Amino acid sequence: MLDRIAVLLLLVGLFGPEVRSAKVDDNQCGAFNEDQMLQMQSTFAIPSEHQWVARIVYGKGFEGKIRDNGCLGVLVSKRTVLAPAHCFVQYSGVAEAFSVHLGVHNKSAPVGVRVCETDGYCVRPSQEIKLAEIAIHPDYDSRTLKNSLAVLTLQRDAKIYPNVMPICMPPPSLLNETLVAQTFVVAGLRVFEDLRLKTWVNTLSRGFCQSKVKTLVTSSNTVCGYHKQPVAYYLGAPLVGMQKKGHVTQNFYLVGIMIDWRWENNRIMSSFLAIRNYMDFIRQNSNSLIVRS
Numbered sequence: 001m002l003d004r005i006a007v008l009l010l011l012v013g014l015f016g017p018e019v020r021s022a023k024v025d026d027n028q029c030g031a032f033n034e035d036q037m038l039q040m041q042s043t044f045a046i047p048s049e050h051q052w053v054a055r056i057v058y059g060k061g062f063e064g065k066i067r068d069n070g071c072l073g074v075l076v077s078k079r080t081v082l083a084p085a086h087c088f089v090q091y092s093g094v095a096e097a098f099s100v101h102l103g104v105h106n107k108s109a110p111v112g113v114r115v116c117e118t119d120g121y122c123v124r125p126s127q128e129i130k131l132a133e134i135a136i137h138p139d140y141d142s143r144t145l146k147n148s149l150a151v152l153t154l155q156r157d158a159k160i161y162p163n164v165m166p167i168c169m170p171p172p173s174l175l176n177e178t179l180v181a182q183t184f185v186v187a188g189l190r191v192f193e194d195l196r197l198k199t200w201v202n203t204l205s206r207g208f209c210q211s212k213v214k215t216l217v218t219s220s221n222t223v224c225g226y227h228k229q230p231v232a233y234y235l236g237a238p239l240v241g242m243q244k245k246g247h248v249t250q251n252f253y254l255v256g257i258m259i260d261w262r263w264e265n266n267r268i269m270s271s272f273l274a275i276r277n278y279m280d281f282i283r284q285n286s287n288s289l290i291v292r293s
C-alpha cells in the first residue's frame with residue numbers, strides 16, 4: 001500500500017498541469033502568437049517563444065572556445081540543428097562538439113528536469129541530445145568566415161512540446177525578396193543573463209553596415225542590422241521573419257543565423273548568414289525540413 005502511494009505521488013509529480021497538456025502536432029513549426037508582439041520591449045522571451053533556439057554543448061560543457069564562450073544553433077527539424085561552422089572548426093579543421101540542449105529557458109537551470117519558481121510557475125524539462133554528425137559547408141573558409149554553416153544531425157528525434165519546436169524554413173514565395181529594409185526578430189541566450197531573450201532587428205544594406213563597422217564579417221550571403229535593444233547574443237542566434245497569410249501572421253520562418261556582432265556607438269550591429277542561399281546543402285544533410293505555404 002505504501003509503495004502504491006509512493007508511485008502515485010511520483011506520477012502526480014511527473015505529470016503536473018504543465019506537463020500533462022497535449023503534445024503539439026509533430027509537423028508544427030515557427031509558432032507565432034501575436035500576444036508576444038506586445039511584449040517586445042521587455043526583451044525576455046517566455047518558454048513557449050522562440051523555442052527553436054538550441055545551445056551547443058562541447059566536450060567540456062557549454063563554454064566554447066571562441067569569442068563570448070558559447071554558441072547557439074537553431075532546430076529546423078526533429079533531427080537537425082543549423083549553427084555557424086566557426087563554432088566547431090577552428091584552424092585545425094577538426095569539428096568538435098558533443099550535444100545540444102533544446103528548450104533552455106534559463107541557461108543556469110539544470111537540464112532535463114522540470115523547473116518551478118517560487119510562485120509556482122513551472123517550465124518543462126529541457127532536452128539534451130547527443131550529436132551523430134556535423135556536416136560543414138564545403139566552401140566554408142575559416143579565415144574569412146565565408147559560408148560559415150554547419151548542419152548538425154542529432155542521434156535521436158527531439159520531442160516536440162510547446163517549449164521545443166523547429167523553426168519553419170523560408171517559404172519559396174519569399175526566396176527572391178530582398179532581405180534589406182525588413183523587420184526581423186533575433187532570439188537567444190547571452191553571457192550576462194539567465195533567461196532567453198528576443199530583440200527586433202531592422203536590416204540595412206551591406207555597404208551601410210561596412211561604413212559603420214569595418215570589422216564586421218559580411219559577404220553577399222549575409223544580412224546585417226542593429227539590434228533594437230543593445231543586447232548581444234551568443235553566435236548562432238537565429239534571425240526569424242514573420243510569414244503572413246492574407247491578413248494574418250501565420251508563423252515565424254528562418255532568415256539567418258548570427259555569425260558576427262560588434263559594438264558601435266552603444267549599439268549592437270550583427271551580421272547573419274542568409275539561410276535561404278544554402279537550401280541545397282541543408283536539404284542534402286537533413287531528412288526532413290518543414291516549409292509552410
Ligand SMILES: *[C@@H]1O[C@H](CO)[C@@H](O)[C@H](O)[C@H]1NC(C)=O
Nearest residue numbers: 106107108109110117194195
Ligand atoms: C536560473 O536558474 C538558477 C539555477 O536554478 C537560479 O538560481 C536563477 O535564479 C534562475 N534565474 C532566473 C532569472 O530565474
Ligand SMILES: *[C@@H]1O[C@H](CO)[C@@H](O)[C@H](O)[C@H]1NC(C)=O
Nearest residue numbers: 171172173174175176177178
Ligand atoms: C526566384 O528567382 C529565380 C532566379 O531568378 C527564378 O528561377 C525563380 O522562379 C524565382 N522564384 C520566385 C518564387 O519568384
